[in-house]
Amino acid sequence: MTFDLQTCAELLTHPQTEAVPGAELRPRIAVIGGGVAGSTVALRLAQQGELDVVLMEQGPSLVNGPPMCHLHAGGNLYREISDAQCLKLLKQSIDTLKLYPHVANVRPTVIAVPTRDAGDPLALLPRLEKVRAAYHALVQQDPDNARLGAPEEYFRLFERAELEALREAPLPQQPERPEHWMIPLAKTLDFDTVQWPLVLVQEYGLSLFRLAASAELSLASFPQVEVMCGTRLLNVEANGAGWDLHYQQGGVSRTMTVDYLVNACGYRTGTLDDVLGEPRQRLVEFKAAYLARWPEAAGTWPEVIFHGERGTPEGMAQLTPYGDGLFQLHGMTESITLFKSGLVASDDRSAQPRLAPELEAKIVRGWPESVVVQRSRAAIAHMSHFLPGFASAEPGGKPLFGAQQIPGTDPSLRAADVSFGRHRYARTEIVKASSALSAANAIIDSLAEQGWLQGDERPVPMLERDAVVNRAVELAEARHYPPQLARPSGMK
Known part of the structure; x- marks a missing residue:
C-alpha cells in the first residue's frame, strides 16, 4: 500500500541496527527535503568521499521556505533568548559565511528600543559585550573567522545629539564608517519615538536566493550527489539495516534503497516522524x-x-x-x-x-x-x-x-540543529538558516563515530560571485519575486 506523508501516521517497526556496509560498498544516504537544511546537509555529506548522496525535493528548485533575510550573527533581534543561544548563533553565522561566502548583504543592523516599550537600551549592553568578546576570541583562534569586520567594531552606540548632527550631513555615495550608515536613518527617524542610545551592530543580511543558488551550484560540482527536484516521497519502509523509499517523479513511481535517512522536511518534519514511528514534540x-x-x-x-x-x-x-x-x-x-x-x-x-x-x-x-x-x-x-x-x-x-518548526515547547527557541532516531535516522530541526551547517556537522560527526567515515573530506569548489548572483536572479524571477531580493545590497 502507498502512503502520502502529508496525511500518513502509521507506525513502522524497526529492526536492530546492523553493521555499517562493507568497505567495498559506498553507503547511500538520502536527504528528504531540499530547503536550506537539507541542501546544506547534502553538501556536507558530498564532501565526504566515501558516500553517495540523494537529495529529494518536492518543489522545482532548492531552498524555499520561511522568509529569511537576516544572518543573526549574535541574536540581537531577540531580547528574550538566552546569551547561550546568541553565542551559538554567532558561531553558526560565521561558519555559514565560510561555506556560502556570497550570501551576505554586508551592512549593519541598528537596534532601537521604542519610548512606548518597557525595555531599556542600556540593558542590551552586557549581552553585546559578551558577544563581542566571543567574536574576538573566535578571530584570535582563526583569522578567517573575521567575517563580520573587526571585533572591536562589532557594535557602537549613538546618542541623540550625534544623530541630530548627522541629520544635516550629506549622504555618502558608499558608507565607509559606522556614522555613514546612520545618516539615512537620522534624516527620517522621529527621534521622540525611541529611547537613547541606539545600537549599531554588525549583524548582516542574508539572501535566500543567493543561498539557494550557492547550494545548487555547489552540489552540481559533486558527481556522487543526485539532486531530485520535482520528487514526491510517498512512503518509507525499513529494509534490513536500511530503508526503502517509495517515491514519484515525473508521474512514474519508483523505489530506492538507502543505508541512512535524513529528514529535512522543514515544517513537515513530523509527517516523516509519524511514518517511521519516531515520536517527537x-x-x-x-x-x-x-x-x-x-x-x-x-x-x-x-x-x-x-x-x-x-x-x-x-x-x-x-x-x-x-x-x-x-x-x-x-x-x-x-x-x-x-x-x-x-x-x-x-x-x-x-x-x-x-x-x-x-x-x-x-x-x-x-x-x-x-x-x-x-x-x-x-x-x-x-x-x-x-x-x-x-x-x-x-x-x-x-x-x-x-x-x-521549533523543536520542543519553547516558542522563543532560535538556536537548534538536529536530533537522532533509533535506526539510521536523523532529523534536522533548525529554526534559523544559520543553524543548518551546525545540523549538517552534527550528522557528519555521528556518522564518523559509527565508523562510516574515514576523514577523507573534500573542499567545496569556490563559486564565482557573478554566477551565484545571476542564478539567484533567475530563481527570484521564477518564483515571481523582484530581482532586487537576489542582488547584493549594502557594501559592494
Whole structure:
C-alpha cells in the first residue's frame, strides 16, 4: 500500500541496527527535503568521499521556505533568548559565511528600543559585550573567522545629539564608517519615538536566493550527489539495516534503497516522524514578511529593528533594505507577520503539528491579493510610527512566507540543529538558516563515530560571485519575486 506523508501516521517497526556496509560498498544516504537544511546537509555529506548522496525535493528548485533575510550573527533581534543561544548563533553565522561566502548583504543592523516599550537600551549592553568578546576570541583562534569586520567594531552606540548632527550631513555615495550608515536613518527617524542610545551592530543580511543558488551550484560540482527536484516521497519502509523509499517523479513511481535517512522536511518534519514511528514534540509557526517600495528612500540604508513585545500591537518592527527603494518588512503582530492560530503544537497522537486549513492553503495555493495588500499596508503603517516618511511606501509584491518548526515547547527557541532516531535516522530541526551547517556537522560527526567515515573530506569548489548572483536572479524571477531580493545590497 502507498502512503502520502502529508496525511500518513502509521507506525513502522524497526529492526536492530546492523553493521555499517562493507568497505567495498559506498553507503547511500538520502536527504528528504531540499530547503536550506537539507541542501546544506547534502553538501556536507558530498564532501565526504566515501558516500553517495540523494537529495529529494518536492518543489522545482532548492531552498524555499520561511522568509529569511537576516544572518543573526549574535541574536540581537531577540531580547528574550538566552546569551547561550546568541553565542551559538554567532558561531553558526560565521561558519555559514565560510561555506556560502556570497550570501551576505554586508551592512549593519541598528537596534532601537521604542519610548512606548518597557525595555531599556542600556540593558542590551552586557549581552553585546559578551558577544563581542566571543567574536574576538573566535578571530584570535582563526583569522578567517573575521567575517563580520573587526571585533572591536562589532557594535557602537549613538546618542541623540550625534544623530541630530548627522541629520544635516550629506549622504555618502558608499558608507565607509559606522556614522555613514546612520545618516539615512537620522534624516527620517522621529527621534521622540525611541529611547537613547541606539545600537549599531554588525549583524548582516542574508539572501535566500543567493543561498539557494550557492547550494545548487555547489552540489552540481559533486558527481556522487543526485539532486531530485520535482520528487514526491510517498512512503518509507525499513529494509534490513536500511530503508526503502517509495517515491514519484515525473508521474512514474519508483523505489530506492538507502543505508541512512535524513529528514529535512522543514515544517513537515513530523509527517516523516509519524511514518517511521519516531515520536517527537515540536511547534510549527506560520510567518510572513512583506515587500514595500519606497521611492523616496535616499542613501544606503542599514537594517533597522525597533524592539517590541511580540504578539501585541507594539510588536517588533523590522526594516530590511534592498536596492532601488525596495524594503522587506516584519511586524511581530497578528495583523502583520504573525497569525491567529499560527503557532501550533504536536500532541501524543502525532509528531506533526497541524496548521489551520487557511494557513496551509496559503503555502500550497498562494495568497488572495486583497490579503497581500491589507497586510502589506499594515506593515507600512507599523513602520511609519517610527519613520513618518515611510507612510508614502506602497506594497511591493507577494509576501515571503512559510512555516518553521521549533523543536520542543519553547516558542522563543532560535538556536537548534538536529536530533537522532533509533535506526539510521536523523532529523534536522533548525529554526534559523544559520543553524543548518551546525545540523549538517552534527550528522557528519555521528556518522564518523559509527565508523562510516574515514576523514577523507573534500573542499567545496569556490563559486564565482557573478554566477551565484545571476542564478539567484533567475530563481527570484521564477518564483515571481523582484530581482532586487537576489542582488547584493549594502557594501559592494
